Amino acid sequence: MSDFSHILGVKFNNVTYEEAIDILLSFLRENKCHCVFTPNPEIVMEARKDLEFMRILNDAELVVPDGIGVVIASRFSKEKLKERVAGFDLVQGLFDRIKDKDYSVYFWGGAPRVAMEAKFNMEKKYSGLKIIGVNDGYFDANKEKLIIDDIKNKKPDVLLVGLGAPKQEKLIARYKNQLPVKVCIGVGGSFDVMSGRVKRAPKIFMRFGLEWLYRLLCQPSRFFRMLKLPMFLLAVLKKKFFG
Secondary structure, eight states, rough: OOOOOTTEEEEEEOOOOHHHHHHHHHHHHSOOEEEEEOHHHHHHHHHHEEEHHHHHHHHSSOOOOHHHHHHHHHHTTSOOSSSOOOOOHHHHHHHHHHHTTTTTEEEEEESTTTHHHHHHHHHHHTOOOEEEEEEEOOOOOOHHHHHHHHHHHHHOOOOEESSSSHHHHHHHHHHTTSOSEEEEEEEEHHHHHHHTTTOOOHHHHHTTOOOOHHHHHHGGGGHHHHHHHHHHHHHHHHHHHHH
């Protein structure tokens, strides 16, 4: 089996959740910055329109499918993805594995106070986890420079950036060669969940790949965003049968 599956131009690492965790741990043992992204169908569709974004995703050291739609789409490609690897679960698994080790984490993103609330909850949940810095996702050019300087001074091993796609991926790509960080992960709205302000779907929804339906039921305003999922699957079928 190939190490990669290509979905509408985006290259996904063909790994299980456990394999992805092991890869992250191997990154922490290397003295360089590794970019980790977790595209869902909506992000793949955005990358099709934005070649810079597509290049950034494909240059990353680890790209995993955060969305059952991507896994379903892989059935129409040469290599089927082994399973969904949700970005939130990936980060939680990493926290669990490094909580008793000498690694540090930095949170950047979310609304004011959200990252701080997420820090409090994660340090409580994973006793021993070292979160050494937080900043929210509201900043201008001057504050951006101050945040980058703060990251450089604190030297975290893991930087989580939750600014939404493609902003977070482009920011990580812009600074990855300047930062003393070993792993940079784009985490979207994960700080909202870590803070407790947003609840994840019940396990029954996640078991059947229906997290998107739960979010739609909770937030009907997401309806037009959700239309990108059938558009994504139609694009996959078109590529499969018409090239």
